[in-house]
Amino acid sequence: MTQKRATPTIKRRRVGAQLRRWRGPMKSGDAAKLMGWDTTRFSRIERGLYRISGDEVRDLCAKLGVDDKPAVDEVAKVAEEPPGAGWWAPYTDRVSPNYLDFIELEAEAETIRIQHPVVIPGPLQSPGYVREMITRAPTAVSAEQAEMLVSIRMARQEVLTRTEKPVKVHALVPESAFHAKFSSGPAIMRDQLRRLIDASDMPNVRLQIVPLTAHPTFGANGAMTILSFRHPWTMVASVDNPMGGTHTEDPAQVSFLEREFDGIASIALPADKSRDLLTEYLEGPHK
Incomplete structure (x- = not known):
C-alpha cells in the first residue's frame, strides 16, 4: 500500500525550527510584522507547512539581527532545495x-x-x-x-x-x-x-x-x-x-x-x- 505524504518534508520542518530558534523570545506576531506577513503565515513557515525562499530567509534573519552568515546561508540553501531531491x-x-x-x-x-x-x-x-x-x-x-x-x-x-x-x-x-x-x-x-x-x-x-x-x-x-x-x-x-x-x-x-x-x-x-x-x-x- 502506498502512503501519500501528509506532513511536510523533514528539511522544511528543520528550516522552520531553526528560524524559530533564531526568533528567540520575540513574539511570532512581531516577527511576522517585520516581513509584512500575517501571523498565520509566519507560524506555518516555522512549522514547516509553508515554504520560505532563500532570499526570505536572509531578509528575515537580517531583520532579526542574526549575525552568523555561514549559518544563514546554509539554512537559505536548504530552504531552496526541492522536496525529494535525492536518490530516495x-x-x-x-x-x-x-x-x-x-x-x-x-x-x-x-x-x-x-x-x-x-x-x-x-x-x-x-x-x-x-x-x-x-x-x-x-x-x-x-x-x-x-x-x-x-x-x-x-x-x-x-x-x-x-x-x-x-x-x-x-x-x-x-x-x-x-x-x-x-x-x-x-x-x-x-x-x-x-x-x-x-x-x-x-x-x-x-x-x-x-x-x-x-x-x-x-x-x-x-x-x-x-x-x-x-x-x-x-x-x-x-x-x-x-x-x-x-x-x-x-x-x-x-x-x-x-x-x-x-x-x-x-x-x-x-x-x-x-x-x-x-x-x-x-x-x-x-x-
Whole structure:
C-alpha cells in the first residue's frame, strides 16, 4: 500500500525550527510584522507547512539581527532545495514518512552513533544479512516490496564510502548477533563478519562490540541512532521501531540518549579488541 505524504518534508520542518530558534523570545506576531506577513503565515513557515525562499530567509534573519552568515546561508540553501531531491525520491510514496525522514537525515549527517541490542546495525549489514532480516521478518511483505527494502538499505550505506565527506560512524554491535543461525546457511554470517572487519578498517568507522558478558541493562532500552550535522543544524536522535523510527530534536531527549549511548560504549570492547574478536569468530573457534 502506498502512503501519500501528509506532513511536510523533514528539511522544511528543520528550516522552520531553526528560524524559530533564531526568533528567540520575540513574539511570532512581531516577527511576522517585520516581513509584512500575517501571523498565520509566519507560524506555518516555522512549522514547516509553508515554504520560505532563500532570499526570505536572509531578509528575515537580517531583520532579526542574526549575525552568523555561514549559518544563514546554509539554512537559505536548504530552504531552496526541492522536496525529494535525492536518490530516495522514487520511494517517496512507497515507504512510511518516518522512514523517509530518517533516510534524508542520515544522508545529511556528519556523524552517526548507532546501537542495536540484537542485530548488526543497518549501516554495517552485508547484502545477504539485509535480505535475511527483511525477508524473514514477522511482518509479511511481498517479494517485490522485500527487494525494494533491500535496495533502499544498501543504498543508504553510500554515506560511508562517498568521496566527499563520508559520514563518521560509531557503531555498538552486540556479540550475541554473531550467534544467529540462518536457515540459508552459515555463509551469511561469514560474509557479515567479513563486512564488519572491512568496516573496522575504514578511517571513518569506529566499531565496538558489546560482549556477551555485559550486564543486560546495557542496551535493554532498545536500538537508537544519534545524528549530528553541520552548523547550525541541531542533533537528532532516533529510536528504532517497525514503522521507521521516532525522531526528536528536543535537546533534553537527545542528551538523555547520548548518555545512554556513552554508557553502553563504556562497557563495550575497545576498537582493536573488537576487531580481534571479529577475526576469531570468522576463523571459527566460537562456532
